[in-house]
Amino acid sequence: MQQNNIVDQLRRFYDTDSSRYRDAQWFSSNAAQTLYWATQSLILKELQVNRQHRVLEIGCGPGTWTKILLSKEVEIEAVDLSPGMIQQAREYVADQRIVFRQGDFLKLDFQVQGYDRILSVRVLEYFLDKKAVMEKCFQLLKPGGWMVFITKSTSPIWKYRGLILNLLRKIGFWQAENFMNVPAEKGYDKLFWQDLISAKEAYYLVREIGFENCRVLPVLIRLPIVSLGLSEIPILRGKAADRYLEFSRRLTDKINNNRRYQPSLSAIYFSESYAIIAQRPNI
Numbered sequence: 001m002q003q004n005n006i007v008d009q010l011r012r013f014y015d016t017d018s019s020r021y022r023d024a025q026w027f028s029s030n031a032a033q034t035l036y037w038a039t040q041s042l043i044l045k046e047l048q049v050n051r052q053h054r055v056l057e058i059g060c061g062p063g064t065w066t067k068i069l070l071s072k073e074v075e076i077e078a079v080d081l082s083p084g085m086i087q088q089a090r091e092y093v094a095d096q097r098i099v100f101r102q103g104d105f106l107k108l109d110f111q112v113q114g115y116d117r118i119l120s121v122r123v124l125e126y127f128l129d130k131k132a133v134m135e136k137c138f139q140l141l142k143p144g145g146w147m148v149f150i151t152k153s154t155s156p157i158w159k160y161r162g163l164i165l166n167l168l169r170k171i172g173f174w175q176a177e178n179f180m181n182v183p184a185e186k187g188y189d190k191l192f193w194q195d196l197i198s199a200k201e202a203y204y205l206v207r208e209i210g211f212e213n214c215r216v217l218p219v220l221i222r223l224p225i226v227s228l229g230l231s232e233i234p235i236l237r238g239k240a241a242d243r244y245l246e247f248s249r250r251l252t253d254k255i256n257n258n259r260r261y262q263p264s265l266s267a268i269y270f271s272e273s274y275a276i277i278a279q280r281p282n283i
Contacts, residue, residue, distance in 0.1 A: 010081055106133065143281065149202075
């Protein structure tokens with residue numbers, strides 16, 4: 001499939017999905033909220049923004065992370081492919097320190113070496129040419145600047161959980177809960193498209209381009225077994241599910257906060273998403 005066709009599909013999908021995306025993705029259940037707080041914690045710890053920084057956010061969506069960045073009093077340029085998402089973001093985060101731009105990141109013009117930080121959450125999987133994305137980020141970062149990309153993992157545990165759940169439904173299990181958190185109204189779900197990249201591939205890609213101090217970190221280490229989660233096999237319910245989510249959050253924090261330890265791919269294998277963190281050399 002050509003990138004132009006993908007861009008058109010995704011724009012139409014997220015225009016339709018824009019009004020519900022923030023709540024559905026990040027606040028619709030305890031599982032979603034735990035992922036939200038884990039993602040926020042990782043962003044703030046790894047991006048380390050301050051009020052002198054100029055930040056580029058790629059794929060701002062409805063402004064979920066734009067608002068978090070704004071709390072640090074930084075200057076932000078926020079880009080998204082979907083006009084619907086940009087409108088949601090403008091309404092959610094109205095501030096003169098933010099410049100919103102609608103369009104394809106790879107086709108938009110930016111100030112070369114104009115940004116201290118680049119953030120992108122759950123967007124890399126929508127680019128066919130990931131090398132082009134990372135090369136452009138390298139050009140846009142100031143020397144010494146950092147980028148944090150969070151993207152879905154290729155873990156079979158998470159990637160194929162929907163197929164397993166659908167099979168269990170067909171034989172009579174869990175008919176009334178844990179449906180995919182993407183409505184199929186008017187068939188717009190067929191516009192959805194993703195191309196995942198493994199943590200190992202992403203790590204060597206950014207190093208090849210010239211980034212240094214490269215790391216990959218899991219966002220939240222757990223299994224998709226929580227009732228009312230996002231298309232998960234609902235083994236754990238109620239208080240048991242809440243305790244498991246809290247344990248997962250603390251375990252992930254302990255691993256990620258240990259700077260002497262580079263999480264192995266086995267840790268990321270059990271995470272629904274992971275972060276690529278890299279710095280442009282300070283020369």
